[in-house]
Amino acid sequence: MSTVSVPDLPTISLLRTLVSALEDKKADQLKVLHVSGVSNITDYLVLATGNSEPHLRALRIESEKVLDAAKVKIAGMEQGGFNSGWTVVDAYQVMVHLFTPEQRHNYALDKLWKDADEVDLKTFTTKSAGVKAVAKKTPIAAPKAPAKKKAAASKTKSAPKKPAPKKAAAKKKADPDVKAKPKALAKPKVKPVAKPVAKTTKKAKK
Numbered sequence: 001m002s003t004v005s006v007p008d009l010p011t012i013s014l015l016r017t018l019v020s021a022l023e024d025k026k027a028d029q030l031k032v033l034h035v036s037g038v039s040n041i042t043d044y045l046v047l048a049t050g051n052s053e054p055h056l057r058a059l060r061i062e063s064e065k066v067l068d069a070a071k072v073k074i075a076g077m078e079q080g081g082f083n084s085g086w087t088v089v090d091a092y093q094v095m096v097h098l099f100t101p102e103q104r105h106n107y108a109l110d111k112l113w114k115d116a117d118e119v120d121l122k123t124f125t126t127k128s129a130g131v132k133a134v135a136k137k138t139p140i141a142a143p144k145a146p147a148k149k150k151a152a153a154s155k156t157k158s159a160p161k162k163p164a165p166k167k168a169a170a171k172k173k174a175d176p177d178v179k180a181k182p183k184a185l186a187k188p189k190v191k192p193v194a195k196p197v198a199k200t201t202k203k204a205k206k
Contacts (some may be wrong), residue, residue: 010070011043011044011093011094012124013070014066014067014070014072014094015032015044015046015094015119015124016124017066017069017070018046018063018066018067018094018096019032019046019121021062021063021065021066022046022048022059022062022063024062025055025058025059025062026055027048027049027050027059027098028048028049028050028051028101029047029048029049029104030046030047030048030121031046031047031048031110031118032044032045032046032047032118032119032121033045033047033113033116033117033118033119034116034117034118034119034126035113035116037116037117038113038115038116039113039116041095042090042092042093042094042095043093043094044093044094044095044119045095045097045109045113045116046094046095046096046097047097047099047104047109047110048096048097048098048099049098049099049100049101049104050098050099050100051100051101052100053083053085053100056085056087056098056099056100057087059087059098060077060087060089060096060098063089063096063098064089067089067091067094072091072092072094073091073092074089074090074091075090075091075092076090077089077090078090084103085099085100085102085103086098086099086100086103086107097109
């Protein structure tokens, strides 16, 4: 059984009024489909059959009056052409399709939207069509490649690592056979010879 969200009160009221107005204008084969779960175009489709082109025109005008009174914006209206036997009134959340009996059979929207839930026109609750609601498809992950079998233990054993060479000493040891170079001899300091001072002797006074 599919699960259907309950429509908001303004939408229920609009559907009730629209169906009642079309019934008053003698529309035949009235049906309301809840398609929000299977379509992103609209939430509800109202299907009705008229017995002639003038009858379809009267049903279209009545639908417009109901939508205008409810202050619902009409996105557009389409006809299959002159005397095409098909008229569409698009009001965003609600879309009204009006057909002659022949075109109702040709377009077969009832079958096209068979996965949608039908609204009970007496209680305005949805009657499940017995089809599971369409869920968003999630991408299926590609199957992972099978892991390679591990080789035999004898083959998988890694070769023993060679010991790392010891680092050379930062300072090389002195070679005992090599004598250290003698330091350069400093020149001997020569003290200047003081000049002899002539001695002056005072002659004794005679």
